[in-house]
């Protein structure tokens with residue numbers, strides 16, 4: 001199985017951390033950096049990236065999940081912030097959008113989905129995972145990556161997270177050609193309990209990665225697994241390979 005291996009199973013596995021290895025000090029520095037600038041006005045979380053702040057924002061083009069792997073359909077992501085939220089958007093080119101899962105915390109990662117993994121203190125061990133599919137279904141959980149395995153705490157639910165999806169196409173209709181789907185996410189900063197500062201101070205750096213799974217009609221031959229910062233193997237759960245974001249007090253438009 002490509003990734004996640006068995007988050008569900010892992011969630012019920014009692015794991016005692018063998019040692020608090022200092023992963024952060026052993027690992028290589030991030031190879032991707034992004035300066036997150038401040039919004040100048042409200043972001044309407046409807047999935048439509050119509051706000052001028054998004055247009056002014058530096059885009060991130062996701063690449064193949066491993067170095068050298070190409071993707072067939074492009075994904076552009078952007079990030080902004082204010083004192084309350086980290087805003088993330090994805091614009092996903094997609095000629096065939098499909099998705100059937102409608103229950104929170106279901107196995108969204110087995111279908112088409114966008115994802116963000118957020119590791120505010122950069123320990124590369126404990127991070128938040130958020131996923132949204134084209135139907136607007138949410139997967140939210142806290143993940144502990146230990147030397148002995150992966151523990152996914154699906155019971156962790158965000159109370160303040162807001163999300164919006166906009167479709168340019170029809171979900172689950174292979175008879176027509178779709179254009180794209182877009183997601184806006186507002187992640188409440190006060191729920192990021194491992195952040196050194198809430199709200200972040202200008203210059204604060206967090207580790208984070210952005211992903212997308214494009215899996216037309218469950219055809220793995222045509223699948224794109226993409227990432228902002230490519231991972232080293234077959235799992236997105238590779239915090240040593242997350243990128244680094246830096247919060248800036250500078251406005252995105254000035």
Ligand SMILES: [Ca+2]
Pocket residue numbers: 043044045046047048049050051184
């Ligand atoms: Ca919007």
Ligand SMILES: [Ca+2]
Pocket residue numbers: 094095096097098112214215216
């Ligand atoms: Ca698709």
Ligand SMILES: [Ca+2]
Pocket residue numbers: 105139140141153154155156157158
């Ligand atoms: Ca949850």
